[in-house]
C-alpha cells in the first residue's frame with residue numbers, strides 16, 4: 001500500500017468533465033474525488049446525481065463521492081446506485097451516523113465520514129472501526145482553491161492516533177488546499193489519500209502535478225514508516 005492521489009473534479013473543466021477524468025486517469029491518479037454541495041450544508045452548489053452517474057459510465061477509476069449536503073440519509077442509496085465506489089457523509093450533517101454508515105456499506109459502497117476543521121476528532125471515536133475512510137477537512141468545505149489550514153497537521157497526527165487506538169483500518173483522506181509543496185508533510189503526519197483540486201486542474205501541467213504529489217507523498221510515506 002502507498003499514498004493515493006484523488007484529483008477533485010471541482011476544479012476541472014465542467015464543459016469537458018469526461019476528458020478531464022480520462023486525462024488524470026492516464027496521468028496515474030488513483031481515485032476521482034467528486035464534491036457534491038447543496039447550498040445548505042455549505043454555501044455553494046456544485047453537482048449531483050446525474051453527473052455522478054455520467055462519470056461512473058466513463059471513469060476508469062473509482063468515484064470517491066464527498067457529500068456536503070444536509071439530510072444525507074435521503075440520498076446515499078441513490079449515490080451508490082449512480083456508481084459511487086465510496087460515499088462519505090459529514091459527521092456534522094446527521095444525528096444517525098452509525099445507521100447511515102452501515103446503510104452505505106449495505107448498499108455496496110465503501111463508507112466514509114468527513115469532519116470539518118472545528119469539529120472535535122473524538123466525535124469519531126465510536127464509529128471509527130466501522131469506517132473505510134475518514135476525510136479530514138483541511139479547509140472549511142464549500143469551495144476549491146482555498147488555503148490549507150496549518151493547524152491541520154496536528155489534527156492529522158491526532159486522527160492517526162485515534163484510528164490506531166480504536167483499531168480502525170480506515171484510510172485518512174486529506175481534503176483541501178493540498179499541493180505538491182505540502183504533500184510530504186501531510187502524509188508524514190498521517191494522510192493516506194491526497195485530494196487535490198486546484199493543484200491539479202488549475203495548473204498548466206496536471207500530469208506533472210499528479211507525479212509531483214506522488215513523489216512528495218511517497219517521501220512522507222517512507223518517513224512515516226521509519227517512525
Ligand SMILES: O=C(CO)[C@H](O)[C@H](O)COP(=O)(O)O
Pocket residue numbers: 008010011033035066068139140141142143144145146175176177178195196197198199
Ligand atoms: O471538499 C472540497 C471543498 O469543500 C474539495 O474536495 C477540496 O476543496 C479540493 O479542492 P482544492 O484542492 O482546490 O482545495
Ligand SMILES: [Fe+2]
Pocket residue numbers: 008033034035066175195
Ligand atoms: Fe472534497
